[in-house]
Amino acid sequence: MTDSSAAKAGDAAISIRGVSMSYSGRRVLDQVSLDVRRGEILVLLGGSGSGKTTLLKHVLGLAKPEAGSITIKGVDITRCAQSEIRTVRRHIGVAFQAGALFNSLSVEENVALPLRELTRLADSTIKLVVGLKLMAVGLSDAGSLHPPELSGGMRKRAAVARALALDPELLILDEPSAGLDPIVSAELDELILFLKRSFGVTILVVTHELESAFRIADRVAMLYQGRLIAVDSKEQFSRNAHPRIRQFLDRQPDAISGVAAEEFITSFLRGSRHDY
Amino acid sequence: MTFLEQVGHAAVVHVEDAGALAMQFWAVLRKLPRVLPVVGSRRRWRSAVQQMFAIGASALPMTGAMSLCTGFILALQGASELRRFGALQFVIELVVIAFTRELGPLITALSVSGRSASAISAEIGTSVVTEEMDALRVMGLDPVEFTLAPKYLAALITLPCLTVLSTLCGIFAGYLFLALSIDMSLRIFFQAVAEAIHLRDVAFMLVKSVVFATIIIHVGCLEGLRVRGGPEAVGHSTTAAVVKSTFLVILADLGTTAIFYLMGWSSTG
Numbered sequence: 001m002t003d004s005s006a007a008k009a010g011d012a013a014i015s016i017r018g019v020s021m022s023y024s025g026r027r028v029l030d031q032v033s034l035d036v037r038r039g040e041i042l043v044l045l046g047g048s049g050s051g052k053t054t055l056l057k058h059v060l061g062l063a064k065p066e067a068g069s070i071t072i073k074g075v076d077i078t079r080c081a082q083s084e085i086r087t088v089r090r091h092i093g094v095a096f097q098a099g100a101l102f103n104s105l106s107v108e109e110n111v112a113l114p115l116r117e118l119t120r121l122a123d124s125t126i127k128l129v130v131g132l133k134l135m136a137v138g139l140s141d142a143g144s145l146h147p148p149e150l151s152g153g154m155r156k157r158a159a160v161a162r163a164l165a166l167d168p169e170l171l172i173l174d175e176p177s178a179g180l181d182p183i184v185s186a187e188l189d190e191l192i193l194f195l196k197r198s199f200g201v202t203i204l205v206v207t208h209e210l211e212s213a214f215r216i217a218d219r220v221a222m223l224y225q226g227r228l229i230a231v232d233s234k235e236q237f238s239r240n241a242h243p244r245i246r247q248f249l250d251r252q253p254d255a256i257s258g259v260a261a262e263e264f265i266t267s268f269l270r271g272s273r274h275d276y
Numbered sequence: 277m278t279f280l281e282q283v284g285h286a287a288v289v290h291v292e293d294a295g296a297l298a299m300q301f302w303a304v305l306r307k308l309p310r311v312l313p314v315v316g317s318r319r320r321w322r323s324a325v326q327q328m329f330a331i332g333a334s335a336l337p338m339t340g341a342m343s344l345c346t347g348f349i350l351a352l353q354g355a356s357e358l359r360r361f362g363a364l365q366f367v368i369e370l371v372v373i374a375f376t377r378e379l380g381p382l383i384t385a386l387s388v389s390g391r392s393a394s395a396i397s398a399e400i401g402t403s404v405v406t407e408e409m410d411a412l413r414v415m416g417l418d419p420v421e422f423t424l425a426p427k428y429l430a431a432l433i434t435l436p437c438l439t440v441l442s443t444l445c446g447i448f449a450g451y452l453f454l455a456l457s458i459d460m461s462l463r464i465f466f467q468a469v470a471e472a473i474h475l476r477d478v479a480f481m482l483v484k485s486v487v488f489a490t491i492i493i494h495v496g497c498l499e500g501l502r503v504r505g506g507p508e509a510v511g512h513s514t515t516a517a518v519v520k521s522t523f524l525v526i527l528a529d530l531g532t533t534a535i536f537y538l539m540g541w542s543s544t545g
Binding site for chain 1: 319406407408410411413414415416417
């Protein structure tokens with residue numbers, strides 16, 4: 001699987017070249033170059049503040065980089081007109097971290113929204129498509145509920161259903177398993193793999209959850225302090241000797257903060273012993 | 277930074293702020309026709325009607341009650357002075373002129389800015405925090421047309437209506453006072469009101485209410501859009517929205533009244 005997708009490296013769904021960005025003097029993205037190949041699941045790993053959210057915003061055309069280019073479907077979205085970005089976005093489905101569902105609309109209406117607004121489909125057709133998408137994510141029974149009535153896992157599923165509404169070639173998931181319990185998170189991983197198998201979509205997942213990353217990924221990329229420090233198949237990635245990757249994979253705290261925490265705890269315990 | 281640099285920097289920041297305000301306003305104005313019933317999109321109009329209920333209809337009881345009370349207070353205060361000159365019937369003129377020119381629009385604007393400026397900035401702020409705005413943009417929908425424009429239209433339509441109703445409430449409170457104190461009949465009261473009311477004052481009232489509506493909705497939306505970070509930022513933005521819109525409404529009231537006075541449009545007779 002990994003080898004076959006490596007063989008056709010030529011056709012990238014997303015091609016990021018030398019993207020740099022800084023906010024008020026701080027470098028958030030530093031010369032990031034990354035290809036997402038057609039039909040693969042690429043997991044972008046990174047701790048908090050590593051720049052993965054910023055990179056995502058750039059890929060979606062919500063922010064413009066200082067340098068570099070991002071090409072999706074042959075269009076450089078960092079340099080093209082707003083109307084062209086809109087055309088490109090028709091082929092991208094995005095599920096945001098908190099779902100970003102519209103609370104005033106029911107789940108069905110949320111999924112129907114892009115169809116109603118951007119296509120000229122008849123109402124009956126829209127209803128059918130919405131039903132199919134909800135079935136694909138396992139939410140057939142929850143269509144009439146409103147987002148606040150959903151559990152965390154259902155909300156993410158609903159967000160995925162809405163992202164799938166326009167049959168995108170490219171699906172982008174921001175932290176799909178963050179804040180979910182292990183069982184629901186595993187179900188979501190299954191869903192992601194199912195989507196790849198049955199619809200053949202290219203999927204870019206941004207996350208910091210290692211377990212789910214290794215379950216779903218074809219390839220894994222890792223951002224650290226705005227730099228891309230590794231892009232590899234997951235087997236090779238797990239053998240990578242880069243100290244930061246080892247630290248991330250072995251769940252080690254930063255050396256200094258570890259010592260500081262220990263000191264804090266001992267002084268705290270000593271202090272509380274004096275009190276009692 | 278030297279002192280001069282600081283002053284210059286502050287000036288640039290404020291000019292930029294004002295520029296952003298104007299740009300945002302222009303962006304919404306350009307999208308406003310899309311919300312209108314026949315020429316625009318039916319779905320936007322429907323969402324505008326929803327907003328009208330949220331901004332207008334639900335504000336009606338409170339605004340009406342405030343106007344009734346204020347009208348009655350005004351009549352009481354006026355009567356205690358006018359009675360000394362045996363000119364109690366001038367209470368009608370006092371209430372009518374005060375409400376059409378000043379209190380009707382002002383009370384309505386203050387109650388709507390308290391209720392809706394905060395609600396709108398909270399709603400928009402939350403949708404920024406939960407990435408709903410980004411989601412709209414990524415779906416290829418324009419947040420200005422989808423979220424902001426219906427709210428602007430709703431405010432611009434409902435505030436003048438509310439103002440008229442609140443003025444009627446205030447004047448009715450004047451009648452209530454006179455009916456209770458000197459048994460004035462409704463017929464005589466209506467005659468006196470018809471004499472005291474001027475078309476020019478009513479026009480003045482409507483102009484004011486449109487200006488206030490613009491301020492309230494614009495400040496509410498902008499404070500919401502400015503939210504960055506987490507949910508606690510939403511709290512700050514709602515406070516800022518109420519404080520700023522209330523202050524700006526009073527300021528605009530002073531401005532418009534001064535203009536009308538200087539142009540000589542406000543003198544009776």
